[in-house]
Amino acid sequence: DAGITQSPRHKVTETGTPVTLRCHQTENHRYMYWYRQDPGHGLRLIHYSYGVKDTDKGEVSDGYSVSRSKTEDFLLTLESATSSQTSVYFCAIRNPAGSYNEQFFGPGTRLTVL
Amino acid sequence: RKEVEQDPGPFNVPEGATVAFNCTYSNSASQSFFWYRQDCRKEPKLLMSVYSSGNEDGRFTAQLNRASQYISLLIRDSKLSDSATYLCVVNPYNQGGKLIFGQGTELSVKP
Numbered sequence: 546d547a548g549i550t551q552s553p554r555h556k557v558t559e560t561g562t563p564v565t566l567r568c569h570q571t572e573n574h575r576y577m578y579w580y581r582q583d584p585g586h587g588l589r590l591i592h593y594s595y596g597v598k599d600t601d602k603g604e605v606s607d608g609y610s611v612s613r614s615k616t617e618d619f620l621l622t623l624e625s626a627t628s629s630q631t632s633v634y635f636c637a638i639r640n641p642a643g644s645y646n647e648q649f650f651g652p653g654t655r656l657t658v659l
Numbered sequence: 660r661k662e663v664e665q666d667p668g669p670f671n672v673p674e675g676a677t678v679a680f681n682c683t684y685s686n687s688a689s690q691s692f693f694w695y696r697q698d699c700r701k702e703p704k705l706l707m708s709v710y711s712s713g714n715e716d717g718r719f720t721a722q723l724n725r726a727s728q729y730i731s732l733l734i735r736d737s738k739l740s741d742s743a744t745y746l747c748v749v750n751p752y753n754q755g756g757k758l759i760f761g762q763g764t765e766l767s768v769k770p
Contacts, residue, residue, distance in 0.1 A: 587760040646691045646750045649703040
């Protein structure tokens, strides 16, 4: 299995509070991604990173920010959590030297915003 | 129209059955295609990449038809352990490796 961990694995928070989710990899891969998964929508890309301090938006980036100060860590921040951000959040990594752009996923974080 | 569409199922089949999943995608500039498997409340795991010529891995066969923008997955001799949700996934060209996921097809294999 790819060396990807996410923390926390579960979190319950209240509307309006800031929340930071962490993704940590031991594979030294350049690309990292944050997705959210909701019933009826499948997985949707929030933000991604193509190197230290290099990030870009995905299709559902509103209300989220990211930071990548080290290759191994990619942080997702909800500046002021809303109930619509209740979801399961998955981090993924990709090795651009891989032949086919496969991504490998972390175990996920279940976030509930009350 | 969703970029990647799948029949959500559920598909309920007996052990030993052959089952086929289909998927269509809308972006003709897509360059890579995959099937992922997701067990309940777990992360998606790569089942197989789908090559233009089609490819097989044991009981699993994937096919790609670029002209029709259609991907398929065939599972032969299904096992109880095949019960999961199967995600059709497409990688558009030149978008930072972004993946577009279908909503998934649920498979339940019964004894």
